[in-house]
Amino acid sequence: MHDLVFLFDVDNTLLDNDRVQADLAGHLTASYGVDACSRYWDIFEEVRHQLGYADYLGALERFRLEKMHDPRVLRMSSWLVDYPFGDRIYKGALNAIQHVRQWGHAVILSDGDAVFQPRKIDRSGLWAAFDGHVLIYVHKEHELADVERFYPAKRYVMIDDKLPILNAVKNVWGARVSTVFPKQGHYALDPRILAGCQPADIQLDHISELNNYALAAFMSRPAE
Numbered sequence: 001m002h003d004l005v006f007l008f009d010v011d012n013t014l015l016d017n018d019r020v021q022a023d024l025a026g027h028l029t030a031s032y033g034v035d036a037c038s039r040y041w042d043i044f045e046e047v048r049h050q051l052g053y054a055d056y057l058g059a060l061e062r063f064r065l066e067k068m069h070d071p072r073v074l075r076m077s078s079w080l081v082d083y084p085f086g087d088r089i090y091k092g093a094l095n096a097i098q099h100v101r102q103w104g105h106a107v108i109l110s111d112g113d114a115v116f117q118p119r120k121i122d123r124s125g126l127w128a129a130f131d132g133h134v135l136i137y138v139h140k141e142h143e144l145a146d147v148e149r150f151y152p153a154k155r156y157v158m159i160d161d162k163l164p165i166l167n168a169v170k171n172v173w174g175a176r177v178s179t180v181f182p183k184q185g186h187y188a189l190d191p192r193i194l195a196g197c198q199p200a201d202i203q204l205d206h207i208s209e210l211n212n213y214a215l216a217a218f219m220s221r222p223a224e
Contacts, residue, residue, distance in 0.1 A: 004104030004218070005153040008130075009160040010117075011054075011110070012185025013207060014093045015085060015124055024056075027079055031072060039063065053138055055113045056080055080116065085124035090184070092208025097129055100157070103215045107151055108134040109158075141168040157218045159210070161188045163197040170198070178218045182207045 011017035028037035044059040051058070060076055067073045097106050108130050110117060117136050121127045127134055135150065137143045158169050159180040166179040181200035184207065187193055202217060204210060 002105045002151065002153040004155055004157065005151045006100045006104055006106045006157045007109040007147070007159065008097065008106065009110060009162070009165075010108060010121060010126065011112075012161040012187060013159060013182055014090060014097075014126060015120070016088045016090055016185070018185050019088050020083065020085070023083070024080070028076075031076070032067075032070075036063075036067070039066070051113075051138070053111045053113065055116070057116050058113065081119050081123075083120075083123070085120050089124060089126070090207050092206070092211060094129055096207055096210040099211045103218070104157070105151060105153070106130055106133065108136075109140050109147060110134070110136045111138065111140050112136050141165050141172075144169065144172050155219075159207075161185050163188070163194055163200060166200050167197050178202065180204065180210070182210075 008014055025037055025041070028040055040059060040063045043062050044054070044056070047055050047059045047062065057077065057080065060073075060080070064073050100106060108121060108126060110121070112118075112120075114136070118127075118134070121134060121136075133151075135143075135147060137146075140147075154176070156173060156177045157180060158166060158177055159182065160166050161182055161184050163181055166181055169177055170179055179200040180202045181188070182204040183189065202213070
């Protein structure tokens with residue numbers, strides 16, 4: 001039983017995933033043309049709607065079925081899995097991880113598929129930065145009992161760029177969790193996504209600002 005566990009999201013929390021997507025769109029356009037790029041992202045959104053998480057390789061497989069006779073498509077998977085994700089870690093993010101470790105355990109809690117998301121986390125250096133303490137689910141907000149099974153704690157701090165997920169976690173854990181909302185990436189700035197959400201306990205303009213907080217900020221409400 002830990003006294004305090006910090007749960008970090010990855011995409012647009014520790015790593016600039018919007019920049020990754022922009023680079024992918026540029027690569028698709030340069031390699032296959034504007035129409036092919038647009039079609040890939042249409043498939044990507046269809047797959048995300050069906051599965052509930054981003055599946056880049058699954059969308060690529062469906063894209064490939066439509067481009068079966070274009071051998072260039074076979075190189076796209078290499079571009080994805082070999083992308084230099086370490087270059088997209090937000091400035092100050094690694095320091096923020098180390099900063100909170102002086103008070104508690106740090107764990108990655110991410111959504112995603114079972115192939116590309118682990119590869120991204122590993123290749124970015126985040127897997128090593130968290131000493132292998134990584135959890136990846138389809139819908140992490142529905143797996144909090146499993147999180148507690150692996151990392152039991154008196155209280156938690158959840159850091160995520162998606163305010164609806166922070167709200168969902170708060171609804172389950174109540175005063176046992178402090179929610180931290182770094183306003184990074186398109187999800188954090190979309191008024192349609194933010195509509196109806198309760199504010200997080202702590203709001204940051206950038207993940208690096210976490211380095212400015214002391215332990216008391218995460219312990220402001222007594223654990224039930």
